[in-house]
Amino acid sequence: MQTSRRFLPIILLIATGIMLGASTNLAKIAGDAGLPPLAYLAWSITGAALILLVVGVVRQTLPSLNARTVEYFLVAAFVTVAGSNLIFVSAVPKVGASFVALAIAFPPLLTYLGALALRVERFSALRAGGVVLALAGAVVLAVFQLSAPDAPVFWIVLTMCGPVLLAIGNLYRTLRWPEGETADALAPGMLVAAAAMLLLAGAxxxxxxxxxxxxxxxxLLVAVQTALFAGQFLLLFTLQKVGGPVLLSLLGSVGAIVGVPAAILLLGETPPGGLIYAVPLIVAGVALVSWGGMKQKRVAA
Structure with missing residues (x-):
């Protein structure tokens, strides 16, 4: 039992990251099929919210509604679901699924920087070095993308804003987790708020x-994405509770490991410019940030 609990965060991380990587490529297929980004995202999130509400009713784990939980649902819904996912789904047809999947790998670094600024984490030279390496990889990737002929500058810059929202969400959900509420209760509340935002945006x-x-x-694409979102966000809150914000932010890295090869091999995308230089820097940076975090936990224990 102790062994299974020890590996539970890693299992949740891998499962949720696979769903995230699959969602990135599914957005590419949806764009090629002519689905408007907002419609695709809004109906998928609405379907996922309904699924989690039904699960909550059956399990009797629906959240309580008060000022604290309503605030939590609204803020978490925007930064974690509505705002960030709308950016990524809209950007995939413009910059490619592989570039978006790589961008989603940056929240661990931004989350760590935010945790330092908020004094949630102590400074670590190892983790700081990882941040520098990974940000260097991001700069290389952005420079190559922006130097390409007819580069969609607006969409490249907008795509890089998505990880900032995800990092804010990672920190916010941990610091403002309503006392006494379970992951099963918070996930449907957040998705219902996100669905309402997206449906209102349709006007x-x-x-x-x-x-x-x-x-x-x-x-069919909306139905598959609905199932992926339902599983992804239910597991996300469980991972948040057992693993903390920095481990949770590694979701993007797992998603990139799945999403980038799938976009290149299965969808026939051309690899982003500078990929061969950027990936080693990003991988090394994320590894150092993760390794440093595990060392800090061992010392604290």
Missing amino acids: LPNFTLALPTGTALPY
């Missing part, structure tokens, strides 16, 4: 919630 000019008709593919 804005130049946005639509309509799905293409005449073929079953759009509805």
Whole structure:
């Protein structure tokens, strides 16, 4: 039992990261099929919210509604789900699934920097060196992308804002976790708030919630993404509780390991420029940040 509990955070990390990587590539397929990004994301999140609400009713784990939980749901919904995912889903057709998957690998570094600033974590030379290496990889990747002919500068910059929102979410969900609430209770509340935000955004000019008709593919893609979101966010909160914000932020790295090769090998994408130089820096940086975190936990224990 002790052994299984020890490895539970790693198992949750791998399972949730695989779902994240699969979602990135599914967004590419959805874009190629002509699904509007907002419609694809809004209906997928709405479906996932309904699934988790039903699970909550069956398990009798629905959250209590008070000022603290409502604030938590609204803020977490925007930074973790609505804002960040809308950026990534919209950017995939413009910059490619592989570039977006790599961008999602940066939250561990940003989360660590935020944890330092908020004094949640102590300074570690090992982890600081990892941040420097990984950010160097990000700079290399961005420079190569921006130097390409007809580079979509706006979408490249916007894509790099997504990891910032995810890192804010990692810290916020840990620091503001409502006392007495379980992961099973918080996940549906966050998704319901995110679904409401996205559905309301459909009323804005130049946005639509309509799905293409005449073929079953759009509805099939939304159904698959709904299942992925339901599993991903339920496991995310459990991982948050047992692993903490920095381990949780490694989700992007696992997602990149799955998403980048899948985009190149299965979807036929051209690898992002500078990939051969950026990936070793990013991998080494994330490894040092993770290793340093595990050393700190061992010392504390």
